[in-house]
Amino acid sequence: MPRTRPLLASALIAMATLTACSDDQRPASSGAASDSPKGDKAAAASDTAKPITKNLPQAAITQALLNDGELLPGYELLDDKSVTKGEYCNTTDTDQAPTGWVRGGDADYTYDGSTRNMASVRICLYDSAENAQAAYAAWKGTESDKEQKPSAQIGDESVLVLNPGFSEDNVNGYARSGKAVIRVRMDGHTVDGTDTTGAEATLSATLKRLQQVQAGEPVTVTAVDEQRAAAQ
Template sequence: MSRMRTTVLTVALGTLALTSCSSGSEEEAAKPITTQLGQGELTQAVPGQGELIPGFAPYHAKDVISKAEYCAREDKSPKGWVRGSEGSYLYNGSTTNMMEVSICLYDTAEHAESAYKEWKGKEPDKEQAPKKAVGDETALVVNPGLSESSVYGFTRSGVVTIRVKVDGAGGDTTGTRDMLATTLKRLQQVQDGKRATATAAEEAKAAK
């Protein structure tokens, strides 16, 4: 009888420990960007060679976003913009269907939220929510019609907004969502004082 009680207690404790670890992992993934990161840190967070979704490779060196208008729609300068960085990528060595990743930093979360809403536009009929959450808020915007239509992804996390554009996605939002999550994870790593090492392959595996 005593042996049975011991076994049941061990299993119960093991279950509790597993649940606790899972919760901690989810909290880590949701941690917002609250630090005023420097230009080098933003640039490091932009994914590079071997860190992208399949088929893509860097077009040229990562760029500094030098104008606030690049972080908004219709050439408007968003309030509270501080700095930004971006990367552009070829698909199978061609400029026909490319991908872009942009990171924009703001002085407050309120200004970042306002810029996020302006950047993603007001077309709810084209928006999709990600199957797995990314950051504080995320919208995936699909341009309907042609099979080679583009997919835009927008994420806000604290004082940062991220945009990913994938041309020729044919309405498939999977890669766009994975790149948003990868970029955010790299920002979280830099904010924690670590090197940005997260990859889209790792994110795709975690999202399953």
């Protein structure tokens, strides 16, 4: 009997110590994190920044391009989605594919059945993030005085170019995520090139669709979704 009490006391102390350690290591409640605006913003930023790292096949790129009813109201897909030649992922003053170009896809959209004010989306995939970064820098051009940051960063880097060249009422949007570069062109309906919401929503939706394809998930994001979320 004399040895029973010390052993029992030791066991109780050990149990108390284990309980305290478990409490310290228990993760914070998920409900508390979801109530924090900062937590929501961090989650959204993390989702947007998931880089494209896989060598996506042509079918995946085609799937990521927006279908009828997935762009903004009034826009309809013109003909079929196309396979992009390498030279069309480069600046207009060259007929060569950018270094490291692998494949690409593009789609054109009419507005209210007219080709006067159109939209286009082009996705270009590269063999490395470094080559994609160089291609992105060249593709967006050198008109830094016409560049504007999106309201929220899209991918690893993104920029809007208002009224590039001698154009009027146009916006070109560019985004790079890992090994992929996306260009969106909106002609007209941009209030002299100052309303960039359509271009931003289309850029964001296209990137998120690429991310869904890369993750093996159903492709569900639309430009309408992104524009509505940005307005909240």
